[in-house]
Amino acid sequence: xxxxxxxxxxxxxxxxxxxxxxxxxxxxxxxxxxxxxxxxxxxxxxxxxxxxxxxxxxxxxxxxxxxxxxxxxxxxxxxxxxxxxxxxxxxxxxxxxxxxxxxxxxxxxxxxxxxxxxxxxxxxxxxxxxxxxxxxxxxxxxxxxxxxxxxxxxxxxxxxxxxxxxxxxxxxxxxxxxxxxxxxxxxxxxxxxxxxxxxxxxxxxxxxxxxxxxxxxxxxxxxxxxxxxxxxxxxxxxxxxxxxxxxxxxxxxxxxxxxxxxxxxxxxxxxxxxxxxxxxxxxxxxxxxxxxxxxxxxxxxxxxxxxxxxxxxxxxxxxxxxxxxxxxxxxxxxxxxxxxxxxxxxxxxxxxxxxxxxxxxxxxxxxxxxxxxxxxxxxxxxxxxxxxxxxxxxxxxxxxxxxxxxxxxxxxxxxxxxxxxxxxxxxxxxxxxxxxxxxxxxxxxxxxxxxxxxxxxxxxxxxxxxxxxxxxx
Amino acid sequence: xxxxxxxxxxxxxxxxxxxxxxxxxxxxxxxxxxxxxxxxxxxxxxxxxxxxxxxxxxxxxxxxxxxxxxxxxxxxxxxxxxxxxxxxxxxxxxxxxxxxxxxxxxxxxxxxxxxxxxxxxxxxxxxxxxxxxxxxxxxxxxxxxxxxxxxxxxxxxxxxxxxxxxxxxxxxxxxxxxxxxxxxxxxxxxxxxxxxxxxxxxxxxxxxxxxxxxxxxxxxxxxxxxxxxxxxxxxxxxxxxxxxxxxxxxxxxxxxxxxxxxxxxxxxxxxxxxxxxxxxxxxxxxxxxxxxxxxxxxxxxxxxxxxxxxxxxxxxxxxxxxxxxxxxxxxxxxxxxxxxxxxxxxxxxxxxxxxxxxxxxxxxxxxxxxxxxxxxxxxxxxxxxxxxxxxxxxxxxxxxxxxxxxxxxxxxxxxxxxxxxxxxxxxxxxxxxxxxxxxxxxxxxxxxxxxxxxxxxxxxxxxxxxxxxxxxx
Numbered sequence: 001x002x003x004x005x006x007x008x009x010x011x012x013x014x015x016x017x018x019x020x021x022x023x024x025x026x027x028x029x030x031x032x033x034x035x036x037x038x039x040x041x042x043x044x045x046x047x048x049x050x051x052x053x054x055x056x057x058x059x060x061x062x063x064x065x066x067x068x069x070x071x072x073x074x075x076x077x078x079x080x081x082x083x084x085x086x087x088x089x090x091x092x093x094x095x096x097x098x099x100x101x102x103x104x105x106x107x108x109x110x111x112x113x114x115x116x117x118x119x120x121x122x123x124x125x126x127x128x129x130x131x132x133x134x135x136x137x138x139x140x141x142x143x144x145x146x147x148x149x150x151x152x153x154x155x156x157x158x159x160x161x162x163x164x165x166x167x168x169x170x171x172x173x174x175x176x177x178x179x180x181x182x183x184x185x186x187x188x189x190x191x192x193x194x195x196x197x198x199x200x201x202x203x204x205x206x207x208x209x210x211x212x213x214x215x216x217x218x219x220x221x222x223x224x225x226x227x228x229x230x231x232x233x234x235x236x237x238x239x240x241x242x243x244x245x246x247x248x249x250x251x252x253x254x255x256x257x258x259x260x261x262x263x264x265x266x267x268x269x270x271x272x273x274x275x276x277x278x279x280x281x282x283x284x285x286x287x288x289x290x291x292x293x294x295x296x297x298x299x300x301x302x303x304x305x306x307x308x309x310x311x312x313x314x315x316x317x318x319x320x321x322x323x324x325x326x327x328x329x330x331x332x333x334x335x336x337x338x339x340x341x342x343x344x345x346x347x348x349x350x351x352x353x354x355x356x357x358x359x360x361x362x363x364x365x366x367x368x369x370x371x372x373x374x375x376x377x378x379x380x381x382x383x384x385x386x387x388x389x390x391x392x393x394x395x396x397x398x399x400x401x402x403x404x405x406x407x408x409x410x411x412x413x414x415x416x417x418x419x420x421x422x423x424x425x426x427x428x429x430x431x432x433x434x435x436x437x438x439x440x441x442x443x444x445x446x447x448x449x450x451x452x453x454x455x456x457x458x459x460x461x462x463x464x465x466x467x468x469x470x471x472x473x
Numbered sequence: 474x475x476x477x478x479x480x481x482x483x484x485x486x487x488x489x490x491x492x493x494x495x496x497x498x499x500x501x502x503x504x505x506x507x508x509x510x511x512x513x514x515x516x517x518x519x520x521x522x523x524x525x526x527x528x529x530x531x532x533x534x535x536x537x538x539x540x541x542x543x544x545x546x547x548x549x550x551x552x553x554x555x556x557x558x559x560x561x562x563x564x565x566x567x568x569x570x571x572x573x574x575x576x577x578x579x580x581x582x583x584x585x586x587x588x589x590x591x592x593x594x595x596x597x598x599x600x601x602x603x604x605x606x607x608x609x610x611x612x613x614x615x616x617x618x619x620x621x622x623x624x625x626x627x628x629x630x631x632x633x634x635x636x637x638x639x640x641x642x643x644x645x646x647x648x649x650x651x652x653x654x655x656x657x658x659x660x661x662x663x664x665x666x667x668x669x670x671x672x673x674x675x676x677x678x679x680x681x682x683x684x685x686x687x688x689x690x691x692x693x694x695x696x697x698x699x700x701x702x703x704x705x706x707x708x709x710x711x712x713x714x715x716x717x718x719x720x721x722x723x724x725x726x727x728x729x730x731x732x733x734x735x736x737x738x739x740x741x742x743x744x745x746x747x748x749x750x751x752x753x754x755x756x757x758x759x760x761x762x763x764x765x766x767x768x769x770x771x772x773x774x775x776x777x778x779x780x781x782x783x784x785x786x787x788x789x790x791x792x793x794x795x796x797x798x799x800x801x802x803x804x805x806x807x808x809x810x811x812x813x814x815x816x817x818x819x820x821x822x823x824x825x826x827x828x829x830x831x832x833x834x835x836x837x838x839x840x841x842x843x844x845x846x847x848x849x850x851x852x853x854x855x856x857x858x859x860x861x862x863x864x865x866x867x868x869x870x871x872x873x874x875x876x877x878x879x880x881x882x883x884x885x886x887x888x889x890x891x892x893x894x895x896x897x898x899x900x901x902x903x904x905x906x907x908x909x910x911x912x913x914x915x916x917x918x919x920x921x922x923x924x925x926x927x928x929x930x931x932x933x934x935x936x937x938x939x940x941x942x943x944x945x946x
Contacts, residue, residue, distance in 0.1 A: 115907040138867030159820035192865035347632035392665035394611030434588040
């Protein structure tokens with residue numbers, strides 16, 4: 001079929017397809033504690049997000065301090081209940097902005113690091129070694145030595161071959177590091193991460209650590225991976241961890257001091273885009289289904305659910321309850337940051353909906369390619385969202401599309417859009433592809449504080465040899 | 474089916490599936506002018522790629538000057554033939570390393586830029602405005618003013634709404650800028666890029682530019698997009714461009730001075746990974762099919778094909794042949810750069826093949842997710858590639874896999890791998906996700922020159938407020 005005919009068929013089918021799809025309640029600003037100002041601006045604590053661009057440029061990351069404080073409190077809530085404490089180590093890779101990390105550490109939360117760089121950063125930020133957990137499949141020999149030398153809280157080996165590296169560092173430095181093993185539960189990620197519980201590989205590694213003689217077998221670590229939303233899912237993987245800890249006790253005579261349940265709790269307002277939804281969205285501009293926030297276990301419940309299950313298990317066996325670690329990433333910061341973008345240009349499109357070209361695309365919001373992120377018209381909140389737009393980023397790549405079907409008011413150049421839940425994986429996946437990276441500010445009450453300044457042109461080539469040798473040829 | 478059973482079934486089917494697939498000739502180092510040293514190291518002009526890591530660290534981008542010079546010559550070859558010249562503007566976004574750009578400019582090649590930053594960079598590198606073409610859907614108002622004020626060679630409007638922006642800059646600055654229109658051919662990209670020829674939108678925009686009174690209607694620009702490999706494909710889109718240029722002549726009385734054929738020529742040794750191949754590779758570790766390099770039109774042929782067609786068309790109509798522009802990106806630099814990576818760790822896997830954890834993953838080689846890139850065992854070229862590995866990057870993300878089925882010799886920690894054709898889109902899509910970005914060196918004869926030094930930990934947080942305010946709370 002020639003392109004024109006195909007497009008006409010799609011355009012004709014679009015309204016029918018969109019009509020047939022189940023209606024889903026839109027996510028409202030109140031989910032994020034946002035309000036709408038009289039002139040239609042989206043605001044947090046009385047500050048217009050769009051107006052922040054005047055001082056800090058666009059695009060702009062805005063960290064909402066009050067919301068971050070809220071998530072921190074939720075993670076720590078159980079610690080006021082006089083029961084087993086939840087010990088929290090924030091996943092640096094999710095949002096490695098030093099200002100964000102400092103804020104988190106100020107509440108006594110530790111650092112979960114996965115590289116030599118992140119270990120360095122934690123130490124730079126004043127995190128003491130006893131508040132650092134070192135994970136990941138790619139620890140350099142130098143970083144393992146450094147971690148062992150400093151006596152960090154816990155080093156989780158990702159796979160069996162890593163044990164020898166830690167052992168050798170321990171022997172050389174005459175240290176007895178606390179070591180855990182990353183186990184892969186029967187559902188969830190495996191691949192390069194951890195050792196399957198089911199095949200016995202996780203147990204074998206725990207045994208090897210124990211028998212090394214120089215390593216202190218301390219912990220079992222387990223991530224489900226992906227986005228965990230329900231108690232049932234959580235309980236299933238906790239059960240597997242407990243069973244393995246029991247086996248360690250029975251067969252090795254070791255009572256693991258720490259059970260580390262990793263991360264994986266979902267951000268309630270973010271969801272993976274399913275393949276069908278993606279296709280319907282591209283072909284017929286069907287809106288993506290927004291997740292139902294209430295369907296995700298709240299942070300406090302999630303923590304309680306794990307702690308209760310572990311406590312109950314050990315109480316039933318009359319054994320001392322181990323320390324319980326969590327390593328949240330997206331659940332901690334995901335919904336505490338907003339990426340404010342600006343409409344640079346509009347491009348009419350017939351018969352399909354038109355394009356809004358934004359100053360933020362996959363260069364700074366790569367996650368929006370595969371995840372649903374609510375996008376608000378931050379300067380036109382009072383207007384009916386009766387128009388459909390495709391939202392493209394600026395980088396001249398056909399994949400640079402943030403939405404194929406955004407329902408928005410009629411836009412004008414200069415309008416601001418708020419891309420929600422930009423607090424996990426937006427910053428680490430950001431590139432300087434043809435455009436400098438945005439500033440990051442923190443909004444605390446009505447006070448705005450710069451955490452990271454916007455990249456300048458000079459910064460992008462700061463590491464380059466700019467000499468004249470070739471130009472003068 | 475439980476995971477264990479599923480894996481056993483896959484493992485049993487794997488050899489059968491791999492046997493059934495058509496055999497494809499492997500790509501050999503000679504395709505890139507590489508040789509193998511007596512001790513089995515992959516080398517260029519007598520220099521071991523793996524050995525470069527000792528001085529410059531790993532991962533490491535190695536630009537092969539001689540190959541880049543070769544591609545430049547191929548693009549310019551027609552200019553020695555006494556016929557219409559090919560004017561080449563290198564696509565900055567494909568590989569924005571200043572040292573690479575300088576090298577290219579030294580041959581008289583111009584700059585194709587798509588952002589305010591790239592325009593700035595071209596000027597910084599000493600490119601004169603008459604050697605700059607400004608494209609893209611996201612030109613800021615300031616950058617349009619700047620470009621118009623400087624009198625750049627050509628500004629191609631991406632969509633109709635941009636015309637007013639250029640017009641306004643022209644009036645304000647009392648300039649008459651040379652303007653082209655980006656047209657979308659009937660096959661290839663459209664979306665946010667350009668105006669369809671078929672619907673008449675491209676012509677309408679050309680007319681609007683012409684009738685503005687202050688803009689010099691100069692050019693028609695057209696990209697096919699994707700990866701063009703055959704003369705037939707090229708001829709089809711050139712034909713569309715010529716037909717539109719004819720219409721401009723007939724209906725507007727304007728002989729376009731420039732036809733700009735954009736980029737899109739494929740790198741012969743790179744191909745998009747098809748969905749089926751991807752699945753067979755993930756599920757059964759079937760090797761990805763390597764492209765047949767000879768199936769891609771060589772650069773020289775591609776240029777000749779376009780120039781001859783244009784010349785013949787104008788000659789047949791007894792009209793003066795317009796200037797012919799090309800804006801190559803991947804065809805120019807794609808196969809002139811190698812990413813050298815190191816095996817950080819090995820992770821056995823039963824029953825599936827094991828993992829090699831590399832210090833380079835999607836953080837620096839994002840393209841390898843969707844494109845076939847040959848990977849050589851740069852320190853074990855003499856050994857039989859009888860082992861199968863999955864190659865993971867370091868960043869603790871399940872998507873960080875560079876290959877699900879690499880056939881390699883048995884690897885050891887510290888081995889080097891050469892990820893080929895890293896010269897287009899590897900650098901611009903690179904992130905500092907948990908790991909600093911690599912150095913870029915240029916190998917010219919036996920001389921190695923640093924183009925961009927490796928990122929240091931301090932560089933990653935150079936724009937951050939590192940103050941103590943929160944740590945002391």
